[in-house]
Amino acid sequence: MPRAVSDGGENLNASDGSGNQALSHCGMDSSGYRVSFPPKKSLLEEFSDTVKDMFFAGDDPLRQYKEQPSWSKRVWLSLQHVFPVLEWGRHYTLGKFKGDFIAGLTIASLCIPQDIGYSKLANLPPEIGLYSSFVTPLIYTLMGSSRDLAIGPVAVVSLLLGSLLKNEIDPKKHPLEYQRLAFTATFFAGITQAALGFFRLGFIIEFLSHAAIVGFMAGAAITIALQQLKGFLGIRTFTTSTDIVSVMKSIFKSAHHGWNWQTILIGASFLGFLLVTKYIGKKNKKLFWMSATAPLISVIISTFFVYITHADKHGVAVVKNIEKGVNPPSANLIYFSGPFLLKGFKIGVVAGLIALTEAIAIGRTFASMKDYQLDGNKEMMALGTMNVILSDKNLFIIGGFGRSAVNCMAGCKTAASNIVMSIVVLLTLLFITPLFKYTPNAILSSIIISAVLGLIDYKAAYLIWKVDKLDFLACLGAFIGVVFSSVEYGLLIAVAISIAKILLQATRPKTALLGNLPRTTIYRNIEQYPDVTTVPGVVIVRVDSAIYFTNANYVKERTLRWFEEEEERQRQQKFPQIEFLIVELSPVVDIDTSGIHALEELFRTLEKRKIQLILANPGPTVIQKLRSAKFTELIGEDRISLTVGDAVKKFAPKAVDSV
Amino acid sequence: MPRAVSDGGENLNASDGSGNQALSHCGMDSSGYRVSFPPKKSLLEEFSDTVKDMFFAGDDPLRQYKEQPSWSKRVWLSLQHVFPVLEWGRHYTLGKFKGDFIAGLTIASLCIPQDIGYSKLANLPPEIGLYSSFVTPLIYTLMGSSRDLAIGPVAVVSLLLGSLLKNEIDPKKHPLEYQRLAFTATFFAGITQAALGFFRLGFIIEFLSHAAIVGFMAGAAITIALQQLKGFLGIRTFTTSTDIVSVMKSIFKSAHHGWNWQTILIGASFLGFLLVTKYIGKKNKKLFWMSATAPLISVIISTFFVYITHADKHGVAVVKNIEKGVNPPSANLIYFSGPFLLKGFKIGVVAGLIALTEAIAIGRTFASMKDYQLDGNKEMMALGTMNVILSDKNLFIIGGFGRSAVNCMAGCKTAASNIVMSIVVLLTLLFITPLFKYTPNAILSSIIISAVLGLIDYKAAYLIWKVDKLDFLACLGAFIGVVFSSVEYGLLIAVAISIAKILLQATRPKTALLGNLPRTTIYRNIEQYPDVTTVPGVVIVRVDSAIYFTNANYVKERTLRWFEEEEERQRQQKFPQIEFLIVELSPVVDIDTSGIHALEELFRTLEKRKIQLILANPGPTVIQKLRSAKFTELIGEDRISLTVGDAVKKFAPKAVDSV
Numbered sequence A, B: 001m002p003r004a005v006s007d008g009g010e011n012l013n014a015s016d017g018s019g020n021q022a023l024s025h026c027g028m029d030s031s032g033y034r035v036s037f038p039p040k041k042s043l044l045e046e047f048s049d050t051v052k053d054m055f056f057a058g059d060d061p062l063r064q065y066k067e068q069p070s071w072s073k074r075v076w077l078s079l080q081h082v083f084p085v086l087e088w089g090r091h092y093t094l095g096k097f098k099g100d101f102i103a104g105l106t107i108a109s110l111c112i113p114q115d116i117g118y119s120k121l122a123n124l125p126p127e128i129g130l131y132s133s134f135v136t137p138l139i140y141t142l143m144g145s146s147r148d149l150a151i152g153p154v155a156v157v158s159l160l161l162g163s164l165l166k167n168e169i170d171p172k173k174h175p176l177e178y179q180r181l182a183f184t185a186t187f188f189a190g191i192t193q194a195a196l197g198f199f200r201l202g203f204i205i206e207f208l209s210h211a212a213i214v215g216f217m218a219g220a221a222i223t224i225a226l227q228q229l230k231g232f233l234g235i236r237t238f239t240t241s242t243d244i245v246s247v248m249k250s251i252f253k254s255a256h257h258g259w260n261w262q263t264i265l266i267g268a269s270f271l272g273f274l275l276v277t278k279y280i281g282k283k284n285k286k287l288f289w290m291s292a293t294a295p296l297i298s299v300i301i302s303t304f305f306v307y308i309t310h311a312d313k314h315g316v317a318v319v320k321n322i323e324k325g326v327n328p329p330s331a332n333l334i335y336f337s338g339p340f341l342l343k344g345f346k347i348g349v350v351a352g353l354i355a356l357t358e359a360i361a362i363g364r365t366f367a368s369m370k371d372y373q374l375d376g377n378k379e380m381m382a383l384g385t386m387n388v389i390l391s392d393k394n395l396f397i398i399g400g401f402g403r404s405a406v407n408c409m410a411g412c413k414t415a416a417s418n419i420v421m422s423i424v425v426l427l428t429l430l431f432i433t434p435l436f437k438y439t440p441n442a443i444l445s446s447i448i449i450s451a452v453l454g455l456i457d458y459k460a461a462y463l464i465w466k467v468d469k470l471d472f473l474a475c476l477g478a479f480i481g482v483v484f485s486s487v488e489y490g491l492l493i494a495v496a497i498s499i500a501k502i503l504l505q506a507t508r509p510k511t512a513l514l515g516n517l518p519r520t521t522i523y524r525n526i527e528q529y530p531d532v533t534t535v536p537g538v539v540i541v542r543v544d545s546a547i548y549f550t551n552a553n554y555v556k557e558r559t560l561r562w563f564e565e566e567e568e569r570q571r572q573q574k575f576p577q578i579e580f581l582i583v584e585l586s587p588v589v590d591i592d593t594s595g596i597h598a599l600e601e602l603f604r605t606l607e608k609r610k611i612q613l614i615l616a617n618p619g620p621t622v623i624q625k626l627r628s629a630k631f632t633e634l635i636g637e638d639r640i641s642l643t644v645g646d647a648v649k650k651f652a653p654k655a656v657d658s659v
Helices: A002-013 A018-025 A043-055 A063-067 A071-082 A085-090 A094-121 A126-143 A155-168 A175-198 A202-207 A210-233 A244-253 A261-283 A285-309 A339-370 A376-392 A404-409 A416-438 A441-455 A458-467 A469-485 A487-507 A552-572 A593-608 A620-628 A631-635 A644-651 A653-658 B002-013 B018-025 B043-055 B063-067 B071-082 B085-090 B094-121 B126-143 B155-168 B175-198 B202-207 B210-233 B244-253 B261-283 B285-309 B339-370 B376-392 B404-409 B416-438 B441-455 B458-467 B469-485 B487-507 B552-572 B593-608 B620-628 B631-635 B644-651 B653-658
Strands: A511-516 A523-525 A538-543 A580-584 A612-616 B511-516 B523-525 B538-543 B580-584 B612-616
Touching: A043 B469, A071 A085, A085 A126, A094 A126, A094 A155, A094 A210, A094 A285, A094 A404, A094 A416, A094 A441, A126 A376, A126 A416, A155 A175, A155 A210, A155 A339, A155 A441, A155 A487, A175 A202, A175 A339, A175 A376, A202 A339, A202 A376, A202 A487, A202 B487, A202 B552, A210 A244, A210 A261, A210 A339, A210 A441, A210 A458, A210 A469, A210 A487, A210 B593, A244 A469, A261 A285, A261 A441, A285 A416, A285 A441, A339 A376, A339 A487, A458 A469, A458 B593, A458 B620, A469 A487, A469 B043, A487 B202, A487 B487, A511 A552, A523 A644, A538 A552, A538 A644, A552 A580, A552 A593, A552 B202, A580 A644, A593 A612, A593 A620, A593 A631, A593 B210, A593 B458, A612 A644, A620 A631, A620 B458, A644 A653, B071 B085, B085 B126, B094 B126, B094 B155, B094 B210, B094 B285, B094 B404, B094 B416, B094 B441, B126 B376, B126 B416, B155 B175, B155 B210, B155 B339, B155 B441, B155 B487, B175 B202, B175 B339, B175 B376, B202 B339, B202 B376, B202 B487, B210 B244, B210 B261, B210 B339, B210 B441, B210 B458, B210 B469, B210 B487, B244 B469, B261 B285, B261 B441, B285 B416, B285 B441, B339 B376, B339 B487, B458 B469, B469 B487, B511 B552, B523 B644, B538 B552, B538 B644, B552 B580, B552 B593, B580 B644, B593 B612, B593 B620, B593 B631, B612 B644, B620 B631, B644 B653
Parallel strands: A538 A580, A580 A612, B538 B580, B580 B612
Antiparallel strands: A511 A523, A511 A538, B511 B523, B511 B538
């Protein structure tokens, strides 16, 4: 009966034998089935499967080609793959353009003040921020796969870059070297990202857990906000370190004389304005444009105000000069040798990865909102190429898609909105920049503060707390690390906790003692089901995870402990002497040599005590490996049973009857 | 019907619903059952459970106390826990002593030459090796929990220590500083081990996979053997680096003039003798004493031979002077400050961990052979304390239990055999050492070579190759790293590959497309079971692992891809439009916020395409977390089905009929 056999065999693959148990329970006896072995794969097959699953799992870029017969089509597809613009560009209409145009204008008005602020976060001259918003969108429009994402510098990456660079060079003393290092870092960040994308190693950014990111972002937001207090309170002498303690110190030190009431007045009033508009925009989606345009409006108003009142004469710090015109090339500025090469490389890799993490996270959210697959690896290549180009275009690392929400709400249709934006920024650079001369820093500070406050996702933090305490610990650790020490340190904590969590999960799998559900042949977790009954003379343990070297010994010891405890309990209940230990392997998806070794040790230990080891329902991979390791011969094929029910029926029939 | 409900609920916990499917299949309808929620634990309970499972899983030292009512008994037990000697000492008999005495003598005769050789491996004066075999057994007898383990220096750790120390200080130029650093390292190795044991962090040594260890050991063995060629060929000028290339170079450079034929003659002949006896001992267990005593015999004979022939005058290098008498204290020599403190600390930690790994591995083997539980953490404390004491007793790190096999075969009954051995060594130190003056180095080399050859476990390597190719890669990597670069580098590779493997396993879980087994309500992996049929209008995917941040996005994307491929296939078969995606969560033991996030994204994506997402058979932890994350409300309680069968019956009844 082929079906029955395959059914029986497959039952191994399924993670529970109760199917057959129940079948046998209602007449159809499963004890006739034998444990089936899946066909053995050749080494090459095995290898190629592994590689495929490793790198081309979620998204197989070659899939579409296979389906394509003609070569010309394939070339065209691969071109489209690299430059998605070819895809959406063909069906571009005027109607779409209208949406894109408005969206573009909106983002531009949002990004111009932000860019200036962000470049200050990275201790770089303001115009560099503006350059970025003019160059990057153009490139992204060509290469990016996501239509809603509006690219530009992001606060956290700018801050990270700034604080990393500051450790190497003092931006005040050696501004040029500092900029050069910034470009070098940007260059290598780009290389890193592109390489990750190209070699399809995108998944490594997933080692940063969601929880850790939430904590990290919140911490970064607070740090940034604190940094802004300098401009907001008009403090002249401010600490260079970013931890909350020293920042607070320098604020209170300067409380008596250092603060400037005009600055505070301006900053506070406009911050209020920004927050209110933001709130309105959130409440009423139709009025979102208020929050989007508020920054530019407040910049214009405040600049004008300062200009007429000459407030800059009364100690209100202003932006002063912003370089007019387009950015010069800066490839020649990149360090390709000397001590700064390595430093730039390190900083680039770190900042680049963070930028990726944030970018991809946001990208995915939008992809699932608008329902299309975001090819993470392609995105990385796009971002990477962009940053490499930027490093020549006199720019610093581009984080990601902070403005996408606005772009999206502003009703963008295609990535063309990016083009509109960049043109607007270009015009600004060419003609309007001089007017920013009188823009008070306080405004920029307020704009940044109101922007980063959105990064504090307390809802997510609360959810994490409810769902998983260990996750919350990671979240908290990252947060505290950033706020009380430094961005890079907090990042380190975040990564460390994330990795540690994976490793812990790998070392301590769940195990359960099983009992019989009265009037069935189903065996269930005793701790969860008070009404299951133990089978006299038999101990049944289930292992709830793959058995690898990390947990092999634990599984062995835990199983033995279950056995001893149960043995003790049954002795007290005057049950017959234990003769069998049944280990249910249903959930064990895989096993390695250490795992098999542990099973052997378990077997020998039991042998000494005259206890028989019986394996119930091993999966196909497991049974295959057990066989190739000759373990099946060691304990005897007949000791490997299809289901726990069968095992009990076969080896301890009296016990079953007595139940 | 409480039983039925719990049965239904439990079915969630089991990793497959086929039980109920089958029940329903034969009349007992499971569709009445609802997904049950396990009782919510308080934060404290949750925490204590995690901690308990983390640190006191395999072995709960407090267990026995709980059972003990009287305080005096508890104190006595805890004393026994720290000093097992109190336990076996009470039932010690003359009969046991006989066994121990012979065993002790045998190991002594084996270890004396080995110790001298091993201390040469660590570039330390020979007597230090002897001291170790005299002091350590005494301490271990008191503290060690394993009765068969014979403790003493081991080749690999000595080599590792030697090469690590050599990087810091040149043993030739500054012998004293070198020794001091060695003691410092030993001290910190002890501290590390004891700390790990005390804080029950023993499991961290399990991050070194079995495969990696096999490769590392084999590589170390070859490296050691190569090092011995210096003494074996009587070469004067020899490279200090341990990699095979430079060793071979310096051997062939010295081929013409550097080799000394008398030395080679002696070495070769005795190596032959050793290997033959070893072979005999392996073949015939009764004659094992031949292999055990062979080293001492060959030392005596060769020493005598050299003495009468004055071979040392003809360029046969000899041990020269070994310090007579017992070792002076050396605590004052340990660096507790200065630059060498940190270096000593680092070396100590590394060497200490390796020593642990080897010791525990061997210890476990014996424990399972003789059937008793080896408390890993206790062993660590014992080893640690020992090393700390040693660092004062003018000694270097003790690896582990290399000689246990001999000890065991020599018929030891209790750890007392260690005492006998140490007394023998003591006597040797006091009276016989001067005689070693004429022992040719060639003999020591041959002894070490024949000893380390046993470390090359080609059988294990072959097994690993058969069972798991990725494991074999780790094995090979460690091996090549050690042989072609250096011990520490090989170690690094071993650890790196091991960790990488865990992380990869965490990122790429298995997923499967399920189909219906004709004439049943059981759903199975389509790729494995050719005769399963797909359900028209429905796609069923099973996730075979816990969903964590490392694999959350992968699982989402892979599921979507399964969905799209299947959708395409069904469209070609002119099947009705797909309406449902059923995700079987049976094997999903746990989920975290990222996982839930991914499910939400999946849900939204499907929503856009008018596809309904149905979850089948989530485990208790999973359903609890889904609920606390309000995901159940999002997709609707009724969308969470007990089994795949139920889901299909409920949402696509026509499909089932058509099957």
